[in-house]
Amino acid sequence: MSEVVRLSDVAKVYTMGDEKVEAMKGVSFSVSSGEFVAIMGASGSGKSTCMNILGCLDVPTRGDYLLDGVRVGDLSRNQLAEIRNRKLGFVFQGFNLLARTTARENVELPLLYGRVPAAERRSRALAALERVGLGGREGHYSSQLSGGQQQRVAIARALVNEPSIILADEPTGNLDTRTTVEIMSIFQELNRQGITIIMVTHEPEVAEFTSRHIVFRDGVVVSDISHVPLTVPKGEVAS
Secondary structure, three states: OOEEEEEEEEEEEEEEOOEEEEEEEEEEEEEEOOOEEEEEOOOOOOHHHHHHHHOOOOOOOEEEEEEOOEEHHHOOHHHHHHHHHHOEEEEEOOOOOOOOOEHHHHHHHHHHHOOOOHHHHHHHHHHHHHHOOOOOOOOOEHHHOOHHHHHHHHHHHHHOOOOOEEEEEOOOOOOOHHHHHHHHHHHHHHHHOOOEEEEEOOOHHHHOOOOEEEEEEOOEEEEEEEOOOOOOOOOOOOO
16 A cells, blocks of 8 residues: 655644643654544644644644655645645534535535536535435535534535545544444445545544554654454444
8 A cells, every 4th residue: 555644753843922832742653545543642642733734734843744745844835725625635523514505515615615617516516425325415404414414414525525535533522422333434434445534533432443543642652553443234324
């Protein structure tokens, strides 16, 4: 498998008044195409800072981040925005859906920014919704959808540009146990289809659905372990 992500001695220092806070302290790891990785750790461990760097939302204070072999620190703001839109799909804990907009229109948003023609936006959005089990519900508004269905819309939105990597930040944090299993089953299916997934979570039960755990503590990686993921038997996930 080819390497899609490499962090080499990455540190991130924030200045707060006269104080400097080192959120990451020389972190190094790589992720290969097709992996499903959980980044874990307590609040303040550095995992969210790492996710921001992986998502090209922030840049290292020192060290190198290579995304598909490209040194992210050398890119302009416009180039970073293009990479985020073309290579990366984002899924967040809070869904981040527009309330007065249908599921289809929410999924179309990344394509709208990319100036994709309306007919193609519609067809690609409908296909993405179908992939997450929401075919036929494209006209529903957020208020008409359950939390799990809203997160499926958010996953479809992340998929619509056909990214090579999905970055998920606590994607099950607002969901009950059964819905969490449903969402993790969707992620596993997308991973089987070849999408690399990197997920931040503080929940060991959620991380069990991934095949690799990278654990942060106090800004450094303290363990990096591969294991056999927990899988959901077919037929146990509601559509």
